[in-house]
Amino acid sequence: xxxxxxxxxxxxxxxxxxxxxxxxxxxxxxxxxxxxxxxxxxxxxxxxxxxxxxxxxxxxxxxxxxxxxxxxxxxxxxxxxxxxxxxxxxxxxxxxxxxxxxxxxxxxxxxxxxxxxxxxxxxxxxxxxxxxxxxxxxxxxxxxxxxxxxxxxxxxxxxxxxxxxxxxxxxxxxxxxxxxxxxxxxxxxxxxxxxxxxxxxxxxxxxxxxxxxxxxxxxxxxxxxxxxxxxxxxxxxxxxxxxxxxxxxxxxxxxxxxxxxxxxxxxxxxxxxxxxxxxxxxxxxxxxxxxxxxxxxxxxxxxx
Amino acid sequence: xxxxxxxxxxxxxxxxxxxxxxxxxxxxxxxxxxxxxxxxxxxxxxxxxxxxxxxxxxxxxxxxxxxxxxxxxxxxxxxxxxxxxxxxxxxxxxxxxxxxxxxxxxxxxxxxxxxxxxxxxxxxxxxxxxxxxxxxxxxxxxxxxxxxxxxxxxxxxxxxxxxxxxxxxxxxxxxxxxxxxxxxxxxxxxxxxxxxxxxxxxxxxxxxxxxxxxxxxxxxxxxxxxxxxxxxxxxxxxxxxxxxxxxxxxxxxxxxxxxxxxxxxxxxxxxxxxxxxxxxxxxxxxxxxxxxxxxxxxxxxxxxxxxxxxxxxxxxxxxxxxxxx
Numbered sequence: 150x151x152x153x154x155x156x157x158x159x160x161x162x163x164x165x166x167x168x169x170x171x172x173x174x175x176x177x178x179x180x181x182x183x184x185x186x187x188x189x190x191x192x193x194x195x196x197x198x199x200x201x202x203x204x205x206x207x208x209x210x211x212x213x214x215x216x217x218x219x220x221x222x223x224x225x226x227x228x229x230x231x232x233x234x235x236x237x238x239x240x241x242x243x244x245x246x247x248x249x250x251x252x253x254x255x256x257x258x259x260x261x262x263x264x265x266x267x268x269x270x271x272x273x274x275x276x277x278x279x280x281x282x283x284x285x286x287x288x289x290x291x292x293x294x295x296x297x298x299x300x301x302x303x304x305x306x307x308x309x310x311x312x313x314x315x316x317x318x319x320x321x322x323x324x325x326x327x328x329x330x331x332x333x334x335x336x337x338x339x340x341x342x343x344x345x346x347x348x349x350x351x352x353x354x355x356x357x358x359x360x361x362x363x364x365x366x367x368x369x370x371x372x373x374x375x376x377x378x379x380x381x382x383x384x385x386x387x388x389x390x391x392x393x394x395x396x397x398x399x400x401x402x403x404x405x406x407x408x409x410x411x412x413x414x415x416x417x418x419x420x421x422x423x424x425x426x427x428x429x430x431x432x433x434x435x436x437x438x439x440x441x442x443x444x445x446x447x448x449x450x451x452x453x
Numbered sequence: 454x455x456x457x458x459x460x461x462x463x464x465x466x467x468x469x470x471x472x473x474x475x476x477x478x479x480x481x482x483x484x485x486x487x488x489x490x491x492x493x494x495x496x497x498x499x500x501x502x503x504x505x506x507x508x509x510x511x512x513x514x515x516x517x518x519x520x521x522x523x524x525x526x527x528x529x530x531x532x533x534x535x536x537x538x539x540x541x542x543x544x545x546x547x548x549x550x551x552x553x554x555x556x557x558x559x560x561x562x563x564x565x566x567x568x569x570x571x572x573x574x575x576x577x578x579x580x581x582x583x584x585x586x587x588x589x590x591x592x593x594x595x596x597x598x599x600x601x602x603x604x605x606x607x608x609x610x611x612x613x614x615x616x617x618x619x620x621x622x623x624x625x626x627x628x629x630x631x632x633x634x635x636x637x638x639x640x641x642x643x644x645x646x647x648x649x650x651x652x653x654x655x656x657x658x659x660x661x662x663x664x665x666x667x668x669x670x671x672x673x674x675x676x677x678x679x680x681x682x683x684x685x686x687x688x689x690x691x692x693x694x695x696x697x698x699x700x701x702x703x704x705x706x707x708x709x710x711x712x713x714x715x716x717x718x719x720x721x722x723x724x725x726x727x728x729x730x731x732x733x734x735x736x737x738x739x740x741x742x743x744x745x746x747x748x749x750x751x752x753x754x755x756x757x758x759x760x761x762x763x764x765x766x767x768x769x770x771x772x773x774x775x776x777x778x
Binding site: 206221222270299304320358413419424429447 | 471474476477480482483484486487489490491493495497498499500501504505513560563564566570571573574575576577578579580581583585586587591592593594595596598600601602604608634636637638641642645670672690693694696697699700704705706707717728732733736737743745746748749750752753756757760
């Protein structure tokens with residue numbers, strides 16, 4: 150994994166260096182470089198271990214027998230793959246998975262569909278009051294969920310939406326402040342000439358949004374979709390609040406939490422197997438779309 | 454501008470006004486999802502919960518009855534768990550937010566150094582951020598359990614082994630460790646900020662003979678201070694709403710007989726009873742809807758106050774290039 154990459158060029162360079170004085174100096178500089186490189190990589194490898202070892206232990210424990218998972222052993226012996234089958238018998242994992250996918254996919258579709266036009270109005274069209282409207286959108290992000298949750302719960306009770314996925318999915322179709330913010334930041338980097346040219350050609354705003362802005366802003370839209378999907382996949386507070394009394398619609402978050410609460414510290418192997426299955430899809434998704442993720446997060450730190 | 458308008462013929466002025474009106478209609482159309490959502494999901498609920506906070510409103514079938522400041526008075530004078538949950542929450546914010554920023558800057562700084570392997574290290578530091586909060590909490594419940602891997606490691610090095618989530622002294626530090634494991638998203642923002650610092654600033658400092666610390670203190674730190682500020686504000690806003698990890702871990706480590714039994718609330722000994730957990734218990738397990746609304750508004754005021762203090766203090770320590778904001 151590229152351990153001490155500084156080690157290779159030292160020997161190679163000494164041969165080709167023509168002047169003795171320069172060679173000695175550069176050898177010294179190279180030794181210093183090598184030392185600092187060793188130091189850097191040692192720190193980085195140590196930190197990597199600290200971040201990755203928890204995952205390694207989780208995977209190892211997910212392959213232990215139940216008895217062994219209660220001991221302080223670190224390596225599974227024997228390796229019990231059947232945990233990954235048993236967890237499906239122990240818990241309706243497929244059902245939870247299906248609910249999580251329904252929630253995540255529909256809410257993501259909703260957020261993207263509703264946030265793109267709003268971000269377009271805030272970032273591309275010019276109008277008086279735009280800045281105030283944008284600040285209002287931002288302000289909703291600062292509002293703690295708890296301030297609105299009681300009346301919303303009562304609304305959803307009246308609509309008979311409690312103990313269904315509706316209170317989680319339907320509000321997503323009314324714009325999400327964070328996504329609007331992110332998209333707007335990106336839309337503003339699109340050259341104005343592109344938009345103006347389309348306007349001169351007689352395109353209306355809807356056409357400009359679709360043919361110019363959305364096409365140019367694909368990476369930002371992908372990032373927003375990924376963030377929203379991940380957010381829903383991980384979401385716990387609202388799914389717990391709205392679905393806790395109906396195990397048929399629990400998401401993986403709620404299902405695993407309830408499983409853990411009911412089997413305190415006795416089924417570590419199955420709990421770890423379930424956790425691995427829960428985190429695997431998003432980790433794979435991240436590995437596939439790493440660039441979009443990191444660019445998106447970086448975009449949040451950019452002021453506009 | 455005004456003079457130009459006067460010279461326009463009435464017909465052209467009319468056309469211009471019509472165009473402006475059409476533009477506003479378009480804006481309204483594009484904004485409509487958010488406007489409806491804003492009214493439905495924010496404005497109405499805010500006013501309703503403010504009203505509920507002055508009422509006694511117990512049970513979903515009940516109706517709010519005006520009681521003035523009773524909820525607030527009860528909260529401040531007769532509810533020890535309110536104070537305990539507030540203390541725990543302030544603890545986790547004051548300890549967790551600075552440590553997250555410190556580790557975020559530290560790990561990002563480490564990432565700027567190696568010429569090779571950077572993308573591997575970045576991946577390694579970042580992957581824990583991808584682990585869903587519930588899964589990460591269950592993982593740490595296991596990692597820090599009295600016969601878990603961390604305990605084994607500490608025993609190997611003959612370091613005292615705390616009981617973590619079984620010990621009221623150590624449960625919050627355990628939660629902080631869990632939070633720091635997910636430092637990756639903070640780190641990525643700092644990494645971008647560090648890589649954005651113009652290299653000529655460092656070259657100039659090198660010529661003047663500045664050492665590494667001086668360069669960090671007088672160049673890097675001011676240049677990344679806007680991101681530190683951003684992380685602090687976000688950290689405080691979300692820190693006060695800390696819920697999932699504490700809820701999962703208290704229920705998973707606790708001694709009660711089942712979920713919602715109440716006995717695992719804030720386990721052990723209320724040390725993980727955070728503000729939103731007490732609010733959730735009051736609002737949606739006991740259905741004291743008026744009281745929960747009052748708690749929500751107190752939370753809102755505290756968060757606003759902290760954010761304002763941060764913003765006010767920011768012009769003393771945050772350096773903005775070009776001086777805007």
